[in-house]
Structure formats: structure tokens, C-alpha cells
Amino acid sequence: MEAAMGLMRRIPPKHTETALSALLSLLPHHSSDLLSQVDQPLQVLCDVDCGKDFILCEYNRDADSYRSPWSNKYHPPLEDGPHPSSDLRKLEIEANEVFAVYRDQYYEGGISSVYLWEDDNEGFVACFLIKKDGSKTAHGRRGYLEEGAWDAIHVIEVGPEEEGKAHYCLTSTVMLSLTTNDESSGIFNLSGSIRRQMNMDLPVAEGHLCNMGRMIEEMEGKLRNSLDQVYFGKTKEMVCTLRPPAELVQMRLPDS
Amino acid sequence: MSDEEEETTEPELSYKQKLEIAKWFLLNSPPGEIQYVAKDVKAVLKDENVYETAAAEAFPLYNKSHMICLQLLDRSSDVLVTSFSEISEDEYIDPRTAQVAVVDHVKQACIEVRPASDEELPSAYIEEYRCALDAEISKYVGEVYPKGVCSVYSTKGKHVEEPGTDFELVVVISASRHSPQNFCNGSWRSIWNVVFEDELQIVELRGRMQVGAHYFEEGNVQLDTKHECKDSTAFQSADDCAISLTNIIRHHETEYLNSLQTSYLNLPDNTFKDLRRKLPVTRTLFPWHNTMQFNLTRDISKELGIGK
Structure with a gap:
């Protein structure tokens, strides 16, 4: 398992799916570990009942069917697939509606889905998913990207309410790939995935959705920032180490 | 998620399938990381035979493509x-x-x-051009790539003895930097095919540049770029050719580095924005509190039967 995770850290993120399916076939007895520890690009299915797309993940899957957050039905139909309790379903419906507005304001397009389910210790778990195709042929407003994909997975474990407060544990993963291609600079591709965790104890007076939403918003901002500033920055630094720009070379010349 | 166990009943992979998977992982290793990948592949395979064969087939290909x-x-x-x-x-x-x-x-x-x-080395006539170009390129690479290595090979027309026939030289520049302790590896590779066309008295260049970088501290982010370009110059004496060819190569590689810098500069405000904005279209943080109210009123209206 350690070696498998080691490979996932090295294989180009754009090949995650291929790498994961290769590992699954090599290590079938580790499949549940692999599926829970390796995040893979999100898939989408259309809810035929309301004609809206929804995102597939391990958390809305039962056997080979996936529950749509819009109609609450399994696709393809499944007779005894689990559903959240009616209280939780109410929150799920609300979360999906609000999160869609949030998604539109930050992503200017894309698809989002939220799934909720009871967990064993009186709390619940929520999974917020966003998939954005930012390529110029899809939802890329500005048309800069030949290819551009952003997949965000936020899983929040919400503890039981105690003295008006609840514990929230958020684990977020962002996977992205962006490619530009033009005559003068050729193909330029950056791809990556990072995962972070955030823990908070918050008063539930304003509601769980409000707390979860704020945590996700803060986390997405942080992830975007560290991808942009730190991770992409490090690859840029590497390029400049390999072939320092002219001004650096000139600065060094007097010494040599 | 425990119902995944059913997959254990699937038939085991054939030797050939395992070999293909092992080779795929090895060949997709980032610059300078194939030894680490090999160690993990070996552990995952748990099959010495498959590993040895995969390594024997994949390493030569990786070594050559990464130069x-x-x-x-x-x-x-x-x-x-x-x-x-x-x-x-x-x-x-x-x-x-x-x-x-x-x-x-x-x-x-x-x-x-x-x-x-002797058979492996070019003729004296070709060697004069190769050697002159090698000297100029080495000077240039020494100046510009701190860890750069270069070589000039004669490929087509290696044994041409005198003017009258076309021949080709290939300039290879390979610079790599491995610092696993800083979770960062990278490589710059350029290949320049230089064709000396005798009849037209022209030298045609075709360049392919490829840059890769991997940063993997608590994540996995990779840069992968490719660019091709063409140029030409007059067929002159070996020394003059060497100088003008090196100037052309220097020019294109500098331009390419500049365009990479520009691509990075465009990231935060243009390119990245098409994936996710830094701030919402409203330019203020999302009003989670108000949305709740909005939903509450909608719920009430629904219960009252207004919204239908």
C-alpha cells in the first residue's frame, strides 16, 4: 500500500485514472484502501428525471448505481439503495441549492453535487463536489485554455451537537489540469493534485450549512492560492534553475 | 465501501498484463525519478521475474527519451x-x-x-563541421545552462568526404536538476536537427524543446511543455556555420524561455481564472448567512403553497 501511494505521488496527475486502475488490478485486495485514499477525476451522469447533471463518487454509489441529489433516485434504478433520513435529505436539498449558487459565483459554470449521510456516532458526513471544465470549448469564459479541468472534493465529518457547538473535520482535495497551446509557446501543461485537512469547533446557531460552507470557501481559497503561488511557483523556479533568465546570467558573468 | 472485496474473485492478471503495467509506470516516471518508481513498482508487483523484464525493457527507453x-x-x-x-x-x-x-x-x-x-566516427569533412558546432554550442550551454550537457552528433551522411552531398548533424542539449530533498526535480531537453543542403547552399534547422518539472511536497504538481520551431541559415564555412547556428539556437531557446515566463505570468489573472476565480463574481465572500435566510423564506413560502 505504501509503495502504491508512493507511485501515485510521482505519476503525472493527468494519468491518475490509468494509474489507479492499474493499481486496482495489481492489488485487488487493497481496492477499498486505494479507492478511499486515491482521489480520481470526477465523473458525471445525467439525472433523467430532472434533466440535470450530477457528480458520481464513492459516497452516492451503491453497487453499480449512483443516487442523484436532485431526484434522490438511483441511476440506473436500484430497488433497495440507501437514502438519507428525511431530516438529512432536507438539509441535502438545501445544501445542493445553495452550493450551486456558490459554485456559479466562483466558477462561472461547472457542476456541483452535495451528498449527506448518517455516520455511526450521532453526527453526519457531507460530501461537496465541484467539477469544472474550463476549456475554451466548454465553460472557459475567457477562452484561454485548450484544456482545463478542476475537480474539488470536500468531505466534512460533522460531530454531534454539544452545548450548542459541533466539531467539523474537513478533508479537501483539488485536482486540476490546464493546458494552453499557441503558435509561439507551444504546449504548456500544468497538472496537480493536493489534499489538505481543517478542523474546527463552531457554534451551530447559524446552522450546519453555514459553517460547512464557510469552511469550504476558506479551504478552496487556500488550495487555489497554494497551487498558484507555491506549487506552480516551485515548477517555475525549477525552470529558472535549469536555464536562468538572461538578467541572472548577466549578473553572474563578472565573476567568471 | 466494504463491498469492494468482491473484486478479489477476479482472475489474476496474466504475465503480459503485469509486464505492461510495470512498464507503463516506469516510462511515466518524472525526470530523475525512475529509480524511486522502480522501487515502488517492484514492491507492488511482488514478482521478481516480471519486474526484471519490465525494467530491462523500460529503462533504455526512459534513459533515451530523457537523454x-x-x-x-x-x-x-x-x-x-x-x-x-x-x-x-x-x-x-x-x-x-x-x-x-x-x-x-x-x-x-x-x-x-x-x-x-573509424566506422562509428564521421569523415574528416563532416567532423570539421561537427567539431566547430560542438565548440560553439558547448560555449553557449556553459554560459546559459548551469547544469547543461550538450553534444553534436553526425547522423545522415556521416561518411560524406567532400562537398556535393547533403548531411545532417543533431545538437542535443540536456539539463536536469534533481533535488529530492526539496521535493523537486526537473529537466530541459532540446534537440536540433541541422540539415546541410548542398545544392541550395542552405542549412535548415528544426528544434524540439521539452521542459518538465515535478514538485511533490504534500502534493503532486507537474509541468510538462513542448515546443517546436524551424529556422534556416546560409551554408558557409564550418566556423561561420557554427557561429550562426549557435546564434539561431540561442535566440529560439531564449524566446522559448520568455514565452514560458509569460505563460506563468498569465496564470493567476487569466488562465487560472477560467477554472476558479479568486473571488466570486460579486467580489465579496459568499453570503452564506443570507443564503440561509433566502432559503428559509423560500421554505416558508413553499409550505404556505405560494411558490407553486
């Missing part, structure tokens, strides 16, 4: 493992010192050195 640089046994010079310097699968020529290195692909080391035979 790795190996030190000769006596440390007198470096040899680049490329398809242009390849004499046999484990023999690579260093034209500068007229030596042939025997390499162990899996260990990524030179294990033997022998002088190159």
Missing part, C-alpha cells in the same frame, strides 16, 4: 544516452572524445569505455 547524462568511467567526460548517440542498445558514443560508453541502463551507469571505431 540522461552518464559520467565516463575515468570521469574524463560525459556521455548522453540518446537515440542519436546509440550504437547498440547499451553502447553510446561521445563524439567529442571519440569514445564509446557501454552502459548499464537499469543502474544508469557507464560500465566500460572503448575507443570509437
Whole structure:
């Protein structure tokens, strides 16, 4: 398992799916570990009942069917697939509606889905998913990207309410790939995935959705920032180490 | 998620399937990381036979496509493992010192050195052009790439003895930086095919540049770029050709570096914005509190039967 995770850290993120399916076939007895520890690009299915797309993940899957957050039905139909309790379903419906507005304001397009389910210790778990195709042929407003994909997975474990407060544990993963291609600079591709965790104890007076939403918003901002500033920055630094720009070379010349 | 266990009943992979998977992982190793990948592949496979075969097939391909640089046994010079310097699968020529290195692909080391035979070396006429270009390119690479290694190979028309026939030289530049302790590896590779066309008295250049970088501290982010370009110059004396060809190469590589810088500059405000904005379209943080109210009123209206 350690070696498998080691490979996932090295294989180009754009090949995650291929790498994961290769590992699954090599290590079938580790499949549940692999599926829970390796995040893979999100898939989408259309809810035929309301004609809206929804995102597939391990958390809305039962056997080979996936529950749509819009109609609450399994696709393809499944007779005894689990559903959240009616209280939780109410929150799920609300979360999906609000999160869609949030998604539109930050992503200017894309698809989002939220799934909720009871967990064993009186709390619940929520999974917020966003998939954005930012390529110029899809939802890329500005048309800069030949290819551009952003997949965000936020899983929040919400503890039981105690003295008006609840514990929230958020684990977020962002996977992205962006490619530009033009005559003068050729193909330029950056791809990556990072995962972070955030823990908070918050008063539930304003509601769980409000707390979860704020945590996700803060986390997405942080992830975007560290991808942009730190991770992409490090690859840029590497390029400049390999072939320092002219001004650096000139600065060094007097010494040599 | 425990119902995944059913997959254990699936038939085991064939030798061939395992071999293909192992090779795929090895060949997709980022710059300078194939040894780490190999260690993990070996652990995941749990099959020495498959691993040995996969390594024997994948390492030569990886080494050549990444144009790795190996030190000769006596440390007198470096040899680049490329398809242009390849004499046999484990023999690579260093034209500068007229030596042939025997390499162990899996260990990524030179294990033997022998002088190159006359057959393996270009004619005196070609060597004059090759050597002059090699000298100029070496000067340029020394100035511009702190860890750069370069070589000039004669490919087509290697044994042409005198003017009257076309011939081709290939310039290879390979610079890599491995700092696993800083979770960062990268490589710059350029290949320039230089065709000397005798009849037209023109020299045509075709360049391919490829840059890769991997940063993997608590994440996995990779840069992968490719660019091609063409240019030409007049067919002159060996020394004049060397100077003008090196200037052309310097010009294109500098331009390419600039365009990479521009791509990075465009990231935060343009390119990245098409994936996710830094702030919402409203330019203020999302009003989670108000949305709740909005939903509450909608719920009430629904209950009252207004919204229908």
C-alpha cells in the first residue's frame, strides 16, 4: 500500500485514472484502501428525471448505481439503495441549492453535487463536489485554455451537537489540469493534485450549512492560492534553475 | 465501501498484463525519478521475474527519451544516452572524445569505455563541421545552462568526404536538476536537427524543446511543455556555420524561455481564472448567512403553497 501511494505521488496527475486502475488490478485486495485514499477525476451522469447533471463518487454509489441529489433516485434504478433520513435529505436539498449558487459565483459554470449521510456516532458526513471544465470549448469564459479541468472534493465529518457547538473535520482535495497551446509557446501543461485537512469547533446557531460552507470557501481559497503561488511557483523556479533568465546570467558573468 | 472485496474473485492478471503495467509506470516516471518508481513498482508487483523484464525493457527507453547524462568511467567526460548517440542498445558514443560508453541502463551507469571505431566516427569533412558546432554550442550551454550537457552528433551522411552531398548533424542539449530533498526535480531537453543542403547552399534547422518539472511536497504538481520551431541559415564555412547556428539556437531557446515566463505570468489573472476565480463574481465572500435566510423564506413560502 505504501509503495502504491508512493507511485501515485510521482505519476503525472493527468494519468491518475490509468494509474489507479492499474493499481486496482495489481492489488485487488487493497481496492477499498486505494479507492478511499486515491482521489480520481470526477465523473458525471445525467439525472433523467430532472434533466440535470450530477457528480458520481464513492459516497452516492451503491453497487453499480449512483443516487442523484436532485431526484434522490438511483441511476440506473436500484430497488433497495440507501437514502438519507428525511431530516438529512432536507438539509441535502438545501445544501445542493445553495452550493450551486456558490459554485456559479466562483466558477462561472461547472457542476456541483452535495451528498449527506448518517455516520455511526450521532453526527453526519457531507460530501461537496465541484467539477469544472474550463476549456475554451466548454465553460472557459475567457477562452484561454485548450484544456482545463478542476475537480474539488470536500468531505466534512460533522460531530454531534454539544452545548450548542459541533466539531467539523474537513478533508479537501483539488485536482486540476490546464493546458494552453499557441503558435509561439507551444504546449504548456500544468497538472496537480493536493489534499489538505481543517478542523474546527463552531457554534451551530447559524446552522450546519453555514459553517460547512464557510469552511469550504476558506479551504478552496487556500488550495487555489497554494497551487498558484507555491506549487506552480516551485515548477517555475525549477525552470529558472535549469536555464536562468538572461538578467541572472548577466549578473553572474563578472565573476567568471 | 466494504463491498469492494468482491473484486478479489477476479482472475489474476496474466504475465503480459503485469509486464505492461510495470512498464507503463516506469516510462511515466518524472525526470530523475525512475529509480524511486522502480522501487515502488517492484514492491507492488511482488514478482521478481516480471519486474526484471519490465525494467530491462523500460529503462533504455526512459534513459533515451530523457537523454540522461552518464559520467565516463575515468570521469574524463560525459556521455548522453540518446537515440542519436546509440550504437547498440547499451553502447553510446561521445563524439567529442571519440569514445564509446557501454552502459548499464537499469543502474544508469557507464560500465566500460572503448575507443570509437573509424566506422562509428564521421569523415574528416563532416567532423570539421561537427567539431566547430560542438565548440560553439558547448560555449553557449556553459554560459546559459548551469547544469547543461550538450553534444553534436553526425547522423545522415556521416561518411560524406567532400562537398556535393547533403548531411545532417543533431545538437542535443540536456539539463536536469534533481533535488529530492526539496521535493523537486526537473529537466530541459532540446534537440536540433541541422540539415546541410548542398545544392541550395542552405542549412535548415528544426528544434524540439521539452521542459518538465515535478514538485511533490504534500502534493503532486507537474509541468510538462513542448515546443517546436524551424529556422534556416546560409551554408558557409564550418566556423561561420557554427557561429550562426549557435546564434539561431540561442535566440529560439531564449524566446522559448520568455514565452514560458509569460505563460506563468498569465496564470493567476487569466488562465487560472477560467477554472476558479479568486473571488466570486460579486467580489465579496459568499453570503452564506443570507443564503440561509433566502432559503428559509423560500421554505416558508413553499409550505404556505405560494411558490407553486
